[in-house]
Amino acid sequence: MSFFWYTCEQFKHATAVRLADGSGIAYQELIQRADRIVDTIPQGSLVALECENTPECVAAYLGCLRKGVVPVLIDAALESGLRDSLYARYSPVAVWRRLPENDEFAWRATGCASPLLHPDLALLLSTSGTTGSPRLARLSRRNLQANAESIVSYLGINDYDRAITSLPMHYSYGLSIINTHLLAGATILVTVDSVMARSFWQFMGNAKATSFAGVPAMYEMLNRLRIDTMELPALRTMTQAGGRLSPENVMWFAEYSRQRMIEFYVMYGQTEATARMSYLPVERLLDKPSSIGVAIPGGEFSLHDAHGALIDQANEVGELVYRGPNVMMGYADTAEDLSRGDDLCGVLATGDLAKRDAEGFYTIVGRLKRFIKIHGNRISLDDVERRIQQRGITAYATSHDDKLIIALEAGCKTPSELAAMIMKEYKLHYSVVHVVACREVPLTSSGKVSYPELLDTITSGREDI
Known part of the structure; x- marks a missing residue:
């Protein structure tokens, strides 16, 4: 060749x-x-x-x-x-x-x-x-x-x-x-x-x-x-x-x-x-x-x-x-x-x-696994969670309509501050990063976060984006 x-x-x-x-x-x-x-x-x-x-x-x-x-x-x-x-x-x-x-x-x-x-x-x-x-x-x-x-x-x-x-x-x-x-x-x-x-x-x-x-x-x-x-x-x-x-x-x-x-x-x-x-x-x-x-x-x-x-x-x-x-x-x-x-x-x-x-x-x-592609950047949702958790914040990452959605447990850092941090670290525009405060994070029978239920809760309007 x-x-x-x-x-x-x-x-x-x-x-x-x-x-x-x-x-x-x-x-x-x-x-x-x-x-x-x-x-x-x-x-x-x-x-x-x-x-x-x-x-x-x-x-x-x-x-x-x-x-x-x-x-x-x-x-x-x-x-x-x-x-x-x-x-x-x-x-x-x-x-x-x-x-x-x-x-x-x-x-x-x-x-x-x-x-x-x-x-x-x-x-x-x-x-x-x-x-x-x-x-x-x-x-x-x-x-x-x-x-x-x-x-x-x-x-x-x-x-x-x-x-x-x-x-x-x-x-x-x-x-x-x-x-x-x-x-x-x-x-x-x-x-x-x-x-x-x-x-x-x-x-x-x-x-x-x-x-x-x-x-x-x-x-x-x-x-x-x-x-x-x-x-x-x-x-x-x-x-x-x-x-x-x-x-x-x-x-x-x-x-x-x-x-x-x-x-x-x-x-x-x-x-x-x-x-x-x-x-x-x-x-x-x-x-x-x-x-x-x-x-x-x-x-x-x-x-x-x-x-x-x-x-x-x-x-x-x-x-x-x-x-x-x-x-x-x-x-x-x-x-x-x-x-x-x-x-x-x-x-x-x-x-x-x-x-x-x-x-x-x-x-x-x-996606079969938890990766998303935004603005040409491939982002691991698990990596997003890890980076937030390294700062002592409990958060869960998902996506919808080519947007990164981060759910916070009540009492965590304010959404605007966390959104600014994520935008800086991942070089994302504000329009594709949404942070919400969740009153309760849905779990599966094995105690893991149920991301489909979490996304449904957010997109159905039960939690505000």
Whole structure:
């Protein structure tokens, strides 16, 4: 298998990276920078990249792949205590970061010896990048290449394309944009600006961006901000993943895109599958706005009941299982896990409950386990409870309509204070965090919290949100 971090050498003088000031970096120059960055890092060692959407971080990532150095990608804005805990757990030999004294990027040696790494291991991504979850997804070279090839295939990405970094590169969806465009010899419009910044849209227009990627919250915002009044004549592709976009918004963007000859893709994925598992063909947006579509090229879905038996009938709910070459090698919870081989053998039980219609299109109907995805961030409800309980507060976390709901026992910390704490730690908007005070928490016969009853109590109005 040929890998995109090598095959991109063929594009030499084509522009790999373009910046908002109009300057560009050719593929040949980007590769030279990449190789220089990792020159002092031993092959087969573990490093950490504190990622920002900058040419320096793109080059460091590319250099690691080319040399066989395994990077763990970290949000540069991650709280220092969480970041340091992650480093203590996995022992990277060096950290690529922006230096506060001169605002330049450089390696900081940690003094650690690299843990033993499996020879197929290429990349480590946090399963919840914004919260610093210590659990990492172990991704192989084959995983990265296979997913990039599949995405390029169904989106039709070519060397004419110019994609803007609307998502952080430490996030699997954001990283997939970099991977696919390097594979295709396309141009990456690199910016640290948020989609909320006017400068982001000025850059997008001036650089003639051909594609935009976003999570549901971004598309909801674009609808409110009237993207239909913006002049983006070069835009030809819009993609959405990172959680469920409401059917109403799917239909709105389907119509917006149709009028402008833009292809709008609703997609589904997980970090454990290197990014992408399904897409909804553009021509089916209006009649299947709730669907995640069909498996990407090279992958396949199946549904299984509670006993693991295959579900053949249409419209029966079961756990969604994905098979494909982009399925991770497995999880890492300790440095010792980094030497493990392929534990999953290309099969991923997603933890999502889904149904398949008579035409073979899939729709997610819930979560098998207690994880939710909000604004592209996957959050463990059990982790939310643990963090609150560490502060001496008794609380129970659940979710409804893509919102995080926290129930407090009477007499606990005031809802507004707790909501502010959760919003800060998980980087969530106030509109998706609701804290309620419960007079009585329903329990099962075994003394455990009955979350279905708790949610019913809250949503039925017996407790105020």
